[in-house]
Amino acid sequence: MPTTNYIDGEWTDAESGETLEVTNPAYPDEVVAEYAKGSAEDAEAAIEAAAAASEEWGATPGPERGAILNQTARLLEDRKDELTETLVREEGKTPAEAGPEVQRAIDIFYYYAQKASDHGGTVKAASGRSKNLYTRKEPLGVAGLITPWNYPIAIPAWKIAPALATGNAVVIKPASLAPGVAKGIVECLDEAGIPDGALNMVIGSGSDVGGVITDHDAVDAVSFTGSSAVGHHVYDAATDDQKRIQTEMGGKNPTVVSDTADVEEAVDIVASGAFGVTGQACTATSRAIVYDDVYDEFVDGVVAAAEDIEVGPGLDGYDMGPHVSESELESTLEYVDIGQDEGATLETGGEEVELDDADGYFVSPAVFSDVDPEMDIAQEEVFGPVLSVIRVENYEEAVEVANGVDYGLAASIVTDDHSEANRYVEDIEAGVVKLNEKTTGLELHVPFGGMKNSSSNTYREQGDDALEFFTTTKTVYDNY
Template identity: 65%
Template sequence: MEYLNLIGGEWVASGSGNTTATRNPADNRETLGTVQESTSEDAIQAVEAAVAAQQDWRATPGPSRGAVLREVAQLLEARKPDLTETLVREEGKTRAEAAGEVQRAIDIFYYYASKAADLNGEVKASSSRDATLRTKVEPLGVVTAITPWNYPIAIPAWKVAPALAAGNVVVLKPASMAGAIAHDFARCLDDAGVPDGVFNVVTGSGSTVGDALVTDKRVDAVSFTGSEHVGNIVYQNAAPDQKRVQLEMGGKNPTVISDSADIDEAATIVGTGAFGTTGQSCTACSRAIVHEDVFDEFVATITNYAETLAVGPGVDDPDMGPQASETELESTLNYIEIGKREGATLETGGERLTEGDYAEGYFVEPTVFSDVEPDMRIAQEEIFGPVLAVIPVADFDEALDVANGVEQGLSASVVTDDLTEAHRFVDEIEAGVAKVNEKTTGLELHVPFGGMKASSSETYREQGDAGLNFYTITKTVYLNY
């Protein structure tokens, strides 16, 4: 199947005439279809379509916008089995993980469908007689959303739904690696009756399509999720026009294991955070920072946990699927070699799986390193694969220092039965998400999400009520009658 762009309500091929195949990472012989290698002219046409639709959608009452979003949610729900299948075969998630992600997209549209009716403002007491004082919330206008391949339906949903609920129009540039699920997602919005031009999708390279969408003067805001390197480029390119920018980038997420922790519980929390979604989550746990008194016990337990995981094609619903591409697999294998050279102890894993059902896919064993020093590259740099670095520390103070001793600050957790440690962790950890006795992954959709330090632009949060703030601007009204 050839997956087309959606521009102004029309499904169209790129002017380039070129396409890119999207393949099954569990079996690279299987091609799902081809996505457009779009040009900057395609991106400009999408912006033009959005601009043309802006005023009518802005003037549409909030409850009416909410009704359209509710229809989107219902279509996503009706098509959940097919969307799940596409996600499994294109991105490599296990069937359970893929179904969970599709459900998150459904829930997000239902959530913001209800929120659309509440976007109005506040009434304040005036200092004058015969006067009213109030605020009025208005949409920004044209929004560019740039999304990654690792959550290719949930992340577009949590950008697009609040943007549309607030009355904005959107041009989405999804990752080409996830072009099939992006197309099916867009088809749901189109079939639900989102007006022509209100929502547009253009696939292609970031350097061509992304750059055109970020630098177009008619674009009012850019919401980006992806790597720190690309995010910084997006920020710089948007700055000359003073566009509103929201960046959510990588993480080097720690879980601190206290000497008071139940080690079996701790290993389960760390293991699900480290190896779920094949470690390909920006919130995945990549560092376990463990008190020296329980270090050996934890290493043995987490090693056993990793060795018992079933790895296989996502369609079989194993514990862990493949990496999403050959490039991602090669990066992970390279970091494993770096860990060995740095002197860390490889406890388990570390090898590509190539026999039998693994022969045509991008599979790697769940990998655990112990005796990792905090300044090693495998303890400092985001790997984005199923690799866990276990770091020993002498006490809780050192654990906090090590946890905070990286450039990123996205998600962090602690496993402890000590209430003082729990409160200190929440107060002192440098991360946008702090969890106690929970894995670093997994987010509630009605509360803010975002990072600190190099993980984020530290401007606006996503999801919940905070997710609407990015897409709106406040006007203050003084009315003397």
């Protein structure tokens, strides 16, 4: 039987009766699960349920909301192994990558459980006697959440948890390619006692379900993570009727390797950021901008690192899993062809990997050298394990190249010069800046978001900034 959608506290079939199959990207003939395929009608029902529940949920005391989130974290913890395997089988990550992502979702619910108890306004000194002056933080109402397939439990968690913690009713559309772990979150919230209608989930296409979420009058806020092309459409649609909007989109993330860097350390940092999670991260390192004095040594090192990676099914102990789908694999292979046509040197990888025991969407990690900063492979998001290595003469040229793209999500530098590191923090155009670390990986209690074409530049996600996005402030003048 297919897994159903969750609307107004009930698991329900899709109105159309249609279903969709999710297959294992390592073994495409293996159907992992079948899900009800929601439509616009299902999305409307979910939004109406959320709207009806929003006032009561918003009036629920913060500690009571926090207790539900805390219990949800405990239930997720009990199911960690199961959810990790589901994530591997639906999305393709290795267990070493999927397990920490599930743990991150658990930690997020624990974190916002506490924040729900603490969240409130502030008291200020009034200018006159016999007066109180204070603020109240209140929920917006209904939050529509649209999440991607590449972090299919972490991103739903870091949207759902703060939205519920602050008293908003939620409608979430998880990605159809890997919805199983988002469904796990919903199951745990249901078991923890979330009131009917306060949380709703509809699995379906972006054009059907996502379109209703962004357009519906009853939705007060939309939080979207995905591609830049879709994100700009979501932004335009949501802001037409003045919804609060938050979009986090693509990246073309650089790591600068200084001539003061330990080259072996730099290779480890860049290889991990470029090839981890099969390069399918918006924060993945796609450009290594390397000073001339250490360029050749770095290229040799990162090529060796790429060639040491064993590609295959994650559950079978390989280092790097498949692309999530055939279309994602084809896109990566196309960019490898584009890079060679542009005149870059393909040092290694970029080939479809065929295994005797698995016919999945595998590709060997690719390293390009002799990359000009204006080439497409140095400008456009590839979303696969493809690294472009760019030679520069000095710091000034490195920063110019690093900033010379339309994106500004994450950036890092590997250097032993502390002054250079501090200059980089000031000069780089990115929402996340790391010193002697890979561009991937985030702490849950600090803001996350980008600049330029990577973000709507409205509100950040995670930490206290997420609470700000999902609330409005009311200022009270009390003359007693």
